[in-house]
Amino acid sequence: MTILPLQLSDYRTSIDLDELTFVEPDATWDASVHAIFSELGASVPENVSTEEALHRLHGLLAPIDPFQLDVRLVEKIERIAAGVNKQQVRTDPLGLPNVSTKYSGNYPAADHTCIWVGDITQLGADVIVNAANSELLGCRLPNHACIDNAIHSAAGPRLRDDCxxxxxxxxxxxxxxxxxxxxxxxLPARFVLHTVGLQLRPGSNPTVQERQQLVNAYRSCLDLASQVEVIRTIAFCAISTGVFSYPKREAAEIALTTVADWLEAHPQRFDRVIFNLYSTADARVYEDILDTYEGRQA
Known part of the structure; x- marks a missing residue:
């Protein structure tokens, strides 16, 4: 029997999606992060720096299964995360320059899109996109350097519980x-979109089916975000690139073309779509495409 993907209406109420959530930042999070280890049945040397203690805390939390933490402890961890996030420089997506102001190509969605290199967990978009695994439970490898780990760490344990x-x-x-x-x-973002991108072997060329799967990931995010009325800005990570080994230029072409096609079919639905890149080298791939864009690339 084929199990159909769950629709938003099937889980929206069960995770209280429309409930406005505000996590009160812990103003003394640097002290709290040291104190919380004992409550997790662990310890950290007193001479460890706050940054290292936070790193160890994230590593400690990564393999813990959903719903295993006491509600009071979850609240403390979230307040620490909010305190850390508050100290970072938050970026307003509507303050970023549009593609139309920076690039000379004929990109059809230039007035509603932008390229940005930065930490997606500090972007104040209405929704950010997480490149998730098929379990949707975050990366379970302690301190693994992936976006899935970063987003779950910055959001707090209830993100995993909802997933x-x-x-x-x-x-x-x-x-x-x-x-x-x-x-x-x-997180500064009110919502997170979790999409599963395909994984390729390093150096392999995507098949037609694999290219379509990447297209589907972008479309699924846009379709789903459009069902939540308050979402007006959306930030995409570079789905399936990095450790998932999708060729970066082809992935960028798919991302740009799929988003442009979707926005053309749904004019005015979103105020801004941000392509968030990990490095300036990754951004140059997008910039090169945008400077010479003449039509459909994917």
Whole structure:
């Protein structure tokens, strides 16, 4: 029996998606992060720096299963995350320059899109996109340098709990190219879109089916975000690139073309779509395409 992907209406209420969440930042989070280890049944040397203690805390939390933490402890962890986030420089997506002001190509969505290199967990978009695994439970490898780990660490434990609720209701892992949405909790972003990108072998060339799966991931995120009325700005990470090994230029072409096609079919739905890149080298790939853009690339 084929299990169909869960629709938003099937889980929206069960994760209280429309409930406005505000996590009160812990103003003394640097002291709190040291104190919380004992409550987790662990310890950290007193001479460890705050940054190292926070790093160790994130590593400690990564393998913990959903719903295993006491509610009071979850609240403390979220307040620490919010305190850390508050100290960072937050970026307003509407303050970023549009593609039309920076690039000379004929990109059709130039007035509603932008390129930005920065930490997506500090972007004040309405929703950010997470490149998730099929379990949607975040990266379980302590301190693994991936966006899935970064977003779950910056959001707090309830992000994983919500994802677990969704997967439990779906009764299957998330399929490649599909997406689900949760609240963002301690993040500046109110929501997080979790999409599963395909994984390739390093150096391999994507097949036609694999290219379509990447297209589907972008479309699924846009379709799902459009069902949440308050979402007006959306930030995409570079889905399936990096450790998932999708060729970066082809992935950029797919991202730019798919978003442009979707916005053309749904004019005025979003105020801004941000392509968030990890490095200036990654951004140059997008910039090169945009400077010479003449039509469909994917």
């Amino acid at each position: 677990a609720t969704i997967i439990d209701r779906q009764q299957s892992h998330e399929q490649v190219g599909q997406a689900k949405i949760t609240r963002g909790y301690a």
